[in-house]
Amino acid sequence: MAGFVFAGVVVIIGERNPAQGDGHASRSLRLLLPCFVGLATASYLYALTSGELVCSRANTEQLFSGAILAGDAVVVIVALAWLLPAYGRNTHGTVGFFRGLIQFAAQFSALMVTVSASGFTNSVLRHSATGWADTLVWASGAFVCATVFYFWRKPLPPAPATLPAGQTPDQWRDEVLLNRRAHIASWTTLYVGGGLAVASGVAVGIPYSHWTALPAWLVYTLGEASLLLPGSIIVAVVWAVPRE
Numbered sequence: 001m002a003g004f005v006f007a008g009v010v011v012i013i014g015e016r017n018p019a020q021g022d023g024h025a026s027r028s029l030r031l032l033l034p035c036f037v038g039l040a041t042a043s044y045l046y047a048l049t050s051g052e053l054v055c056s057r058a059n060t061e062q063l064f065s066g067a068i069l070a071g072d073a074v075v076v077i078v079a080l081a082w083l084l085p086a087y088g089r090n091t092h093g094t095v096g097f098f099r100g101l102i103q104f105a106a107q108f109s110a111l112m113v114t115v116s117a118s119g120f121t122n123s124v125l126r127h128s129a130t131g132w133a134d135t136l137v138w139a140s141g142a143f144v145c146a147t148v149f150y151f152w153r154k155p156l157p158p159a160p161a162t163l164p165a166g167q168t169p170d171q172w173r174d175e176v177l178l179n180r181r182a183h184i185a186s187w188t189t190l191y192v193g194g195g196l197a198v199a200s201g202v203a204v205g206i207p208y209s210h211w212t213a214l215p216a217w218l219v220y221t222l223g224e225a226s227l228l229l230p231g232s233i234i235v236a237v238v239w240a241v242p243r244e
Contacts, residue, residue, distance in 0.1 A: 001069075002039035005032050005076060012083070023174050024086035024242070027182040031079035031237065034186050035072045038193035042068040045200050056124050056211040057203055063120050063226045064200035068193050070109040070116075071233030075189050077105050078237045082182075085242060095242055099152070102241055106148045106234050113230050114141025117223040124219050133220050140224060144231035151239040181240035188236040192229050199225075 012029050045065040052058035081098040084090045118137045121129045156177065159169035167175075 001073070001076065002036055002043055005036045005039060005079075008032055008079070008083075009036065012086075015087075023179070024082050024084075027178065027240070027242075028079045028082035028086060030182050030186040031075050031082070031189070031240075034190035034193065035075040035079065038068050038072045038075075038189060038197075041193065041197045042072070045197065048204055056214060057206065057208075059120055059123055060203045060222060061200050063116060063222065064196045064203070066116055067113055067226045067230040068196050070113045071189065071230035071237075072193065074102065074106050074109050074234050075185070075237045077102050078185075078241055081242050090242075099241055099243075102238065103149070103152050106152070106238050107145055109234055110141060110144045110148060110231060113227050114138060114144070117141075117227040120226065121219050121223040124214055125216060129216075129219075133216075133223075136220075137223060137227065140227050140231075144227070144234065147231075147235050148238050151235060152241065156243060178240065178242075185233075185236040185240040189233050192233050196226075196229060 009029065009032050012025050012032070042065050045061060045068075049058055049061045049065060052061065077098070081095065081102060084095050084098065114137060117140075118134060121133060121137065156173055159172045163169070163172055
């Protein structure tokens with residue numbers, strides 16, 4: 001996936017956009033670049049996990065690597081969706097189809113990180129997780145799914161009553177509103193993915209003796225973090241999807 005994203009970056013930089021397509025292409029590029037960093041890092045972390053000998057540590061490393069992958073997979077689809085208006089491929093309802101695909105992918109990714117968090121707590125604690133902890137995980141997952149749907153469906157706000165001279169409402173939407181949303185989504189992807197990668201790297205260096213009996217509160221915290229952090233990436237990038 002990282003190689004595919006890199007190929008997309010090369011295409012955006014090397015190809016000339018049609019008239020008024022630069023803004024859309026720049027939003028796609030903003031999303032693809034931090035996504036490439038995250039996916040390349042996840043690839044490295046999965047390579048480390050494949051040689052792991054301590055099960056609890058491997059579960060923790062894979063928990064964070066999977067969180068990066070779940071969030072960045074949605075970012076890739078949103079970035080591709082921005083290439084449609086950038087290169088004049090937004091006819092025949094193509095953008096609408098991509099919006100539906102983004103909603104499905106985002107909900108599926110949110111469900112997968114929820115299942116992963118629940119499986120992690122029960123695996124590390126050997127199916128002795130308390131009922132409230134399981135309920136909290138699934139409630140957090142439901143909250144992420146509902147938030148994703150809300151921001152995906154919410155229409156764009158109207159343009160301000162006063163705009164800079166020569167700027168139309170459509171230009172304000174593209175050059176100010178959607179650019180700001182893509183900017184927030186790209187930095188969220190970079191910072192959250194970097195934080196998850198650092199956490200996984202720290203786990204690699206913790207000695208075996210510390211993994212024999214992790215405290216329950218730490219397991220619950222790690223499970224919630226692995227759900228809510230990629231959830232923030234998914235919500236931020238769905239907020240920045242293109243409109244028809």
